Amino acid sequence: MTAGAVNPLARVLVIGGGYSGLRFGQAAAALGAQVWLTRRSAPEGGGNNAAEAASPLQWLPYDSAAGQAPALPNGLTHVLVTTPPGAASGGDAVFQQLLEPLRQQPLQWLGYLSTTGVYGDTGGAWVSETSPTEPGLTRSRSRLESEQRWLASGLPVQSFRLPAIYGPGRCPFTQLRQGTARLVHKPGQVFCRIHVDDIVGALLHAAALPASQRPAVINVSDDAPCPSSETLGYAAHLLGCKLPPVQRFDAIAGAMSPMALSFWADNRRVSNHLLCQQLGYRLRYPSYREGFAASLREEQASGLA
Numbered sequence: 001m002t003a004g005a006v007n008p009l010a011r012v013l014v015i016g017g018g019y020s021g022l023r024f025g026q027a028a029a030a031l032g033a034q035v036w037l038t039r040r041s042a043p044e045g046g047g048n049n050a051a052e053a054a055s056p057l058q059w060l061p062y063d064s065a066a067g068q069a070p071a072l073p074n075g076l077t078h079v080l081v082t083t084p085p086g087a088a089s090g091g092d093a094v095f096q097q098l099l100e101p102l103r104q105q106p107l108q109w110l111g112y113l114s115t116t117g118v119y120g121d122t123g124g125a126w127v128s129e130t131s132p133t134e135p136g137l138t139r140s141r142s143r144l145e146s147e148q149r150w151l152a153s154g155l156p157v158q159s160f161r162l163p164a165i166y167g168p169g170r171c172p173f174t175q176l177r178q179g180t181a182r183l184v185h186k187p188g189q190v191f192c193r194i195h196v197d198d199i200v201g202a203l204l205h206a207a208a209l210p211a212s213q214r215p216a217v218i219n220v221s222d223d224a225p226c227p228s229s230e231t232l233g234y235a236a237h238l239l240g241c242k243l244p245p246v247q248r249f250d251a252i253a254g255a256m257s258p259m260a261l262s263f264w265a266d267n268r269r270v271s272n273h274l275l276c277q278q279l280g281y282r283l284r285y286p287s288y289r290e291g292f293a294a295s296l297r298e299e300q301a302s303g304l305a
Ligand SMILES: NC(=O)c1ccc[n+]([C@@H]2O[C@H](COP(=O)([O-])OP(=O)(O)OC[C@H]3O[C@@H](n4cnc5c(N)ncnc54)[C@H](OP(=O)(O)O)[C@@H]3O)[C@@H](O)[C@H]2O)c1
Pocket: 015, 016, 017, 018, 019, 020, 021, 038, 039, 040, 041, 062, 063, 064, 065, 082, 083, 084, 085, 094, 113, 114, 115, 116, 162, 163, 164, 165, 166
């Protein structure tokens, strides 16, 4: 993992210490940085229980719905924003509330987690960072607006466009074990994905670059866009369990929820050429094969499985 960006002098704030944010915070703390993370609910035990006290991570309560930013620690050098824009409000309360407080900080780098949904549907064609942004879904349109606001903020922002995030606790193992996994076939449809530790690795790699060499927008996607039936098949192989029967997308689409249906609306292949060839980042998990196997090992080791 790149150590250059986040060093013992770094003071890191993660706005949204959820799945990816927590993993990033833990990696930064392991490199010696001081790390604060926000979450909406108060920590169990009010932050005073033994586990919280022993952790190098410090938690700040923050819910943008409450209408104001938290009091930020002084001297922040690195910030990661993982919060999604509020689709309903048509704006981004996190941006509105935090922009001015962040302008008061000696920031060297701000990473914003965006989505590859901003490219819209390309019928399976490849997209790069220079491809047109033509989001079809409402949530992807508000994401693009939010990304553009951060990029135009005057802060040292890089936006990281992510496909489906997976990793320990976010693989199809539980659904397969419980018999709730669905094997759906839609001809020609592929999905892109990224292991959470490659998000963390790419963030640290990008932040370590000299500011003048940091692209504003970077796709963070692995080398293996493929149908979800392929990834489900591999997950079943790792577990040694049977796959459910194949269902044709056309036959079941009418019974899908609008949210479930929306995941099938876009079809594209996301290039990581900029990250991996031009910027020299080496993926830890180039495909779901290594990534699923490592995730299963970690789930088993941590008692999740
Ligand atoms: N999941 C995917 O496959 C995927 C794919 C592409 C892009 N993305 C985007 O990438 C980002 C990171 O994904 P993730 O799966 O790591 O996200 P996640 O686990 O859902 O974490 C999101 C974080 O944002 C915080 N948050 C949400 N709404 C907030 C609000 N109104 N005020 C303050 N904090 C708020 C959450 O707080 P709590 O901890 O209190 O819940 C959580 O810490 C997200 O923006 C997501 O939309 C996700």
